[in-house]
Amino acid sequence: DSGVTQTPKHLITATGQRVTLRCSPRSGDLSVYWYQQSLDQGLQFLIQYYNGEERAKGNILERFSAQQFPDLHSELNLSSLELGDSALYFCASGMKGDSNQPQHFGDGTRLSIL
Protein backbone atom coordinates (compact mmCIF):
# COMPACT_ATOMS: atom_id res chain seq x y z
CA ASP A 1 0.00 0.00 0.00
CA SER A 2 1.58 3.28 -1.16
CA GLY A 3 -0.66 5.50 0.96
CA VAL A 4 -1.95 7.27 -2.16
CA THR A 5 -5.69 6.71 -2.62
CA GLN A 6 -7.43 6.99 -5.96
CA THR A 7 -11.14 6.70 -6.62
CA PRO A 8 -12.92 5.27 -8.41
CA LYS A 9 -10.92 2.17 -9.41
CA HIS A 10 -12.91 1.70 -12.60
CA LEU A 11 -15.01 4.07 -14.65
CA ILE A 12 -17.02 3.22 -17.73
CA THR A 13 -18.69 5.99 -19.67
CA ALA A 14 -19.57 7.10 -23.17
CA THR A 15 -18.01 9.48 -25.65
CA GLY A 16 -18.82 13.13 -25.06
CA GLN A 17 -19.26 12.67 -21.32
CA ARG A 18 -17.35 14.24 -18.43
CA VAL A 19 -15.75 12.43 -15.50
CA THR A 20 -13.85 13.38 -12.36
CA LEU A 21 -11.02 11.31 -10.93
CA ARG A 22 -10.00 11.82 -7.32
CA CYS A 23 -6.68 11.43 -5.54
CA SER A 24 -5.72 11.69 -1.89
CA PRO A 25 -1.96 11.99 -1.37
CA ARG A 26 0.10 10.27 1.31
CA SER A 27 -0.02 11.91 4.70
CA GLY A 28 2.31 14.91 4.73
CA ASP A 29 2.90 15.00 0.97
CA LEU A 30 2.27 18.40 -0.58
CA SER A 31 2.62 17.55 -4.28
CA VAL A 32 0.26 15.61 -6.47
CA TYR A 33 1.17 14.45 -9.96
CA TRP A 34 -1.16 13.04 -12.62
CA TYR A 35 -0.09 10.55 -15.28
CA GLN A 36 -1.84 8.83 -18.16
CA GLN A 37 -0.92 5.31 -19.27
CA SER A 38 -2.56 4.01 -22.42
CA LEU A 39 -2.55 0.33 -23.38
CA ASP A 40 1.03 -0.88 -23.81
CA GLN A 41 2.25 2.68 -23.48
CA GLY A 42 4.54 4.36 -21.06
CA LEU A 43 3.65 6.89 -18.43
CA GLN A 44 2.82 10.35 -19.74
CA PHE A 45 3.06 13.19 -17.27
CA LEU A 46 -0.02 15.40 -17.30
CA ILE A 47 0.23 17.95 -14.51
CA GLN A 48 1.67 18.65 -11.05
CA TYR A 49 0.20 20.59 -8.14
CA TYR A 50 2.14 21.67 -5.09
CA ASN A 51 0.28 22.88 -2.03
CA GLY A 52 -2.69 24.01 -4.09
CA GLU A 53 -0.78 25.64 -6.92
CA GLU A 54 -0.10 24.33 -10.42
CA ARG A 55 3.67 23.82 -10.75
CA ALA A 56 4.37 21.85 -13.89
CA LYS A 57 2.42 20.93 -16.98
CA GLY A 58 3.02 18.12 -19.41
CA ASN A 59 1.05 16.82 -22.36
CA ILE A 60 -2.34 17.61 -20.91
CA LEU A 61 -5.17 18.21 -23.36
CA GLU A 62 -7.27 21.36 -23.10
CA ARG A 63 -10.30 19.11 -22.43
CA PHE A 64 -8.59 18.00 -19.22
CA SER A 65 -8.19 20.12 -16.12
CA ALA A 66 -7.10 19.53 -12.55
CA GLN A 67 -7.04 21.22 -9.19
CA GLN A 68 -5.70 20.63 -5.71
CA PHE A 69 -7.87 21.55 -2.76
CA PRO A 70 -6.90 23.04 0.65
CA ASP A 71 -6.95 19.54 2.18
CA LEU A 72 -4.42 18.60 -0.56
CA HIS A 73 -6.60 16.08 -2.35
CA SER A 74 -6.70 16.55 -6.09
CA GLU A 75 -9.22 16.02 -8.84
CA LEU A 76 -8.61 15.45 -12.54
CA ASN A 77 -11.53 16.45 -14.74
CA LEU A 78 -11.83 14.94 -18.21
CA SER A 79 -14.49 16.35 -20.51
CA SER A 80 -15.82 15.74 -24.04
CA LEU A 81 -14.41 12.26 -23.72
CA GLU A 82 -13.15 10.45 -26.80
CA LEU A 83 -12.40 6.78 -27.38
CA GLY A 84 -8.69 7.58 -27.24
CA ASP A 85 -9.00 8.80 -23.66
CA SER A 86 -9.43 5.21 -22.50
CA ALA A 87 -6.43 4.61 -20.27
CA LEU A 88 -5.14 4.07 -16.78
CA TYR A 89 -4.84 7.35 -14.92
CA PHE A 90 -2.36 7.38 -12.07
CA CYS A 91 -1.88 9.88 -9.34
CA ALA A 92 1.40 10.11 -7.45
CA SER A 93 2.38 12.17 -4.45
CA GLY A 94 5.63 13.46 -3.01
CA MET A 95 7.29 16.46 -1.36
CA LYS A 96 7.00 16.63 2.41
CA GLY A 97 7.40 20.22 3.52
CA ASP A 98 10.65 21.53 2.08
CA SER A 99 12.11 18.08 1.54
CA ASN A 100 12.09 16.46 -1.86
CA GLN A 101 10.65 12.96 -1.70
CA PRO A 102 10.31 10.26 -4.35
CA GLN A 103 6.98 10.00 -6.07
CA HIS A 104 4.74 7.17 -4.91
CA PHE A 105 1.87 6.06 -7.10
CA GLY A 106 -1.72 5.19 -6.31
CA ASP A 107 -3.43 2.12 -7.76
CA GLY A 108 -4.90 4.12 -10.62
CA THR A 109 -8.32 4.65 -12.16
CA ARG A 110 -9.07 2.58 -15.24
CA LEU A 111 -11.20 4.68 -17.59
CA SER A 112 -13.06 2.94 -20.39
CA ILE A 113 -14.87 4.96 -23.02
CA LEU A 114 -17.53 3.07 -24.95
Add this chain to the structure above:
Amino acid sequence: GENVEQHPSTLSVQEGDSAVIKCTYSDSASNYFPWYKQELGKRPQLIIDIRSNVGEKKDQRIAVTLNKTAKHFSLHITETQPEDSAVYFCAASIWDFGNEKLTFGTGTRLTIIP
Protein backbone atom coordinates in the same frame (compact mmCIF):
# COMPACT_ATOMS: atom_id res chain seq x y z
CA GLY B 1 12.40 19.32 -22.68
CA GLU B 2 13.87 16.14 -21.31
CA ASN B 3 13.87 13.01 -23.45
CA VAL B 4 14.58 9.57 -22.01
CA GLU B 5 15.38 6.57 -24.18
CA GLN B 6 15.26 3.05 -22.74
CA HIS B 7 16.66 -0.21 -24.11
CA PRO B 8 15.87 -2.97 -24.67
CA SER B 9 12.09 -2.91 -24.98
CA THR B 10 11.90 -6.63 -24.12
CA LEU B 11 14.37 -8.82 -22.28
CA SER B 12 14.23 -12.52 -21.49
CA VAL B 13 16.65 -13.90 -18.95
CA GLN B 14 17.18 -17.35 -17.49
CA GLU B 15 16.35 -17.56 -13.81
CA GLY B 16 19.48 -16.93 -11.76
CA ASP B 17 21.18 -14.88 -14.48
CA SER B 18 21.61 -11.09 -14.45
CA ALA B 19 19.52 -8.51 -16.30
CA VAL B 20 20.67 -5.07 -17.40
CA ILE B 21 18.42 -2.25 -18.63
CA LYS B 22 19.91 0.95 -20.02
CA CYS B 23 18.59 4.49 -20.30
CA THR B 24 19.94 7.70 -21.75
CA TYR B 25 18.70 11.20 -21.04
CA SER B 26 19.08 14.46 -22.94
CA ASP B 27 18.96 17.27 -20.37
CA SER B 28 22.28 17.64 -18.56
CA ALA B 29 20.44 19.52 -15.77
CA SER B 30 18.59 16.33 -14.76
CA ASN B 31 19.80 15.20 -11.37
CA TYR B 32 17.38 12.55 -10.14
CA PHE B 33 16.89 9.12 -11.70
CA PRO B 34 14.32 6.70 -10.27
CA TRP B 35 13.43 3.22 -11.49
CA TYR B 36 9.93 1.83 -11.25
CA LYS B 37 8.64 -1.73 -11.55
CA GLN B 38 5.12 -2.27 -12.83
CA GLU B 39 3.36 -5.60 -12.77
CA LEU B 40 0.42 -6.17 -15.09
CA GLY B 41 -2.53 -4.00 -14.11
CA LYS B 42 -0.77 -2.66 -11.03
CA ARG B 43 0.73 0.66 -10.03
CA PRO B 44 4.36 1.55 -10.73
CA GLN B 45 6.45 0.86 -7.65
CA LEU B 46 9.68 2.67 -6.90
CA ILE B 47 12.46 0.10 -6.59
CA ILE B 48 15.57 2.26 -6.48
CA ASP B 49 16.65 5.80 -7.25
CA ILE B 50 19.91 7.69 -7.60
CA ARG B 51 20.90 11.32 -7.48
CA SER B 52 23.54 12.88 -9.70
CA ASN B 53 26.08 13.27 -6.92
CA VAL B 54 26.34 9.47 -6.66
CA GLY B 55 27.77 7.10 -9.25
CA GLU B 56 26.31 3.84 -8.01
CA LYS B 57 23.70 2.64 -5.54
CA LYS B 58 22.88 -0.89 -4.42
CA ASP B 59 19.94 -2.47 -2.66
CA GLN B 60 20.28 -6.23 -2.26
CA ARG B 61 19.99 -7.73 -5.79
CA ILE B 62 19.32 -4.39 -7.46
CA ALA B 63 21.89 -1.76 -8.41
CA VAL B 64 21.82 1.41 -10.45
CA THR B 65 24.82 3.10 -12.07
CA LEU B 66 24.98 6.62 -13.41
CA ASN B 67 27.41 8.14 -15.93
CA LYS B 68 26.76 11.88 -15.96
CA THR B 69 29.30 12.58 -18.68
CA ALA B 70 27.67 10.16 -21.08
CA LYS B 71 24.18 10.95 -19.73
CA HIS B 72 23.20 7.37 -19.22
CA PHE B 73 22.14 5.22 -16.31
CA SER B 74 21.51 1.51 -15.96
CA LEU B 75 19.58 -0.92 -13.78
CA HIS B 76 21.25 -4.18 -12.86
CA ILE B 77 19.32 -7.09 -11.36
CA THR B 78 21.39 -10.06 -10.21
CA GLU B 79 20.28 -13.61 -9.39
CA THR B 80 16.97 -13.02 -11.13
CA GLN B 81 13.84 -14.72 -9.82
CA PRO B 82 10.43 -15.34 -11.43
CA GLU B 83 8.90 -12.52 -9.37
CA ASP B 84 11.23 -10.09 -11.12
CA SER B 85 9.12 -10.51 -14.27
CA ALA B 86 7.46 -7.12 -14.88
CA VAL B 87 7.81 -3.93 -16.90
CA TYR B 88 10.58 -1.65 -15.68
CA PHE B 89 10.58 2.09 -16.32
CA CYS B 90 13.47 4.48 -15.90
CA ALA B 91 12.84 8.17 -15.41
CA ALA B 92 14.73 11.42 -15.13
CA SER B 93 13.94 14.76 -13.60
CA ILE B 94 15.42 17.94 -12.32
CA TRP B 95 15.15 17.60 -8.55
CA ASP B 96 14.13 21.12 -7.66
CA PHE B 97 12.15 22.32 -4.69
CA GLY B 98 8.43 22.23 -5.33
CA ASN B 99 8.73 21.67 -9.04
CA GLU B 100 9.43 18.22 -10.37
CA LYS B 101 8.40 16.61 -13.61
CA LEU B 102 9.39 13.00 -14.20
CA THR B 103 10.06 12.02 -17.79
CA PHE B 104 9.75 8.28 -18.21
CA GLY B 105 11.40 5.92 -20.63
CA THR B 106 9.19 3.67 -22.74
CA GLY B 107 9.67 0.63 -20.52
CA THR B 108 11.37 -2.76 -20.65
CA ARG B 109 9.31 -5.92 -20.37
CA LEU B 110 11.49 -8.34 -18.41
CA THR B 111 10.62 -12.03 -18.50
CA ILE B 112 12.42 -14.47 -16.24
CA ILE B 113 12.49 -17.95 -17.70
CA PRO B 114 12.32 -20.68 -15.00
